[in-house]
Amino acid sequence: MSYLLLLISCRSSFCCGVLRALCLPSSHNELYFPVGLNGRWFSFVVCIKDRVFFVFLDSAFGENSTYHRDIRDELIHNFIGLWDEYINPMMHKRINFEEFDVLYPAVPKQENRHDCGVFALKYMEIFTPRTQMANLFSNIDIPNLRIKYVNDMFFSPLNNCEKSFVTDFFGDACSYFPCPLVHFCFVFFFLPSIFFTYYGLFNFFV
Structure with a gap:
């Protein structure tokens, strides 16, 4: 083998x-x-x-x-x-x-x-x-764990990739998402997910 x-x-x-x-x-x-x-x-x-x-x-x-x-x-x-x-x-x-x-x-x-x-x-x-x-833990926890690990890896100090795609959006997002909770979820969960999917980094999780 x-x-x-x-x-x-x-x-x-x-x-x-x-x-x-x-x-x-x-x-x-x-x-x-x-x-x-x-x-x-x-x-x-x-x-x-x-x-x-x-x-x-x-x-x-x-x-x-x-x-x-x-x-x-x-x-x-x-x-x-x-x-x-x-x-x-x-x-x-x-x-x-x-x-x-x-x-x-x-x-x-x-x-x-x-x-x-x-x-x-x-x-x-x-x-x-x-x-x-x-x-x-159980299967119920997996969706939240998936988001947590992606978020942790994306914003880790050891990750040298360009983060401006997310961080520069923070100020602009306020006009689109006035609710702080919706704003937070969009910036720290949804955008990193798009970034990782775009670069194919979700391959580890499947």
């Missing part, structure tokens, strides 16, 4: 990402990766301290599904291979990933075929090895 990429297609990006994770405070003991394969998304988590697991968080398919039986072993194998090649030489002691258990925790499930990306983001936001995730 040579088509199966490990989490990130660029090896140098993987290396830098793991190095940044290793520099996090000791309370951060997990590595989180969104995985896109065959038109859908799930989350892959590697718990590297205390409780050692390879964790799969999937809103549609479970441990015994054909989807995961086909990819699980190779995904883990590729992760270990890249870790041994790039990270292990810089560590005093090799992590014995062969002793890690594979875990499929109970998680909220999607009820359609197009919300997997939003579920994957929410899983990474709230998961810890001791978190009981099954009842923390």
Whole structure:
């Protein structure tokens, strides 16, 4: 299955990402990766301290599904291979990933075929090895989460794209939307949605 990429297609990006994770405070003991394969998304988590697991968080398919039986072993194998090649030489002691258990925790499930990306983001936001995730959110929350994530990414200080399409509209919108609540919703929800759709950035969420 040579088509199966490990989490990130660029090896140098993987290396830098793991190095940044290793520099996090000791309370951060997990590595989180969104995985896109065959038109859908799930989350892959590697718990590297205390409780050692390879964790799969999937809103549609479970441990015994054909989807995961086909990819699980190779995904883990590729992760270990890249870790041994790039990270292990810089560590005093090799992590014995062969002793890690594979875990499929109970998680909220999607009820359609197009919300997997939003579920994957929410899983990474709230998961810890001791978190009981099954009842923390549901399909009812997905529309609001979709808007929240798009808004957060668009207005993030790390996003260097041109934002004047939205920010310059703020003053002009007052004459069209005198109601403050309608004005706020239009500027901070509707316009970013148009922008993201125009540039094709909604692909992650479907």
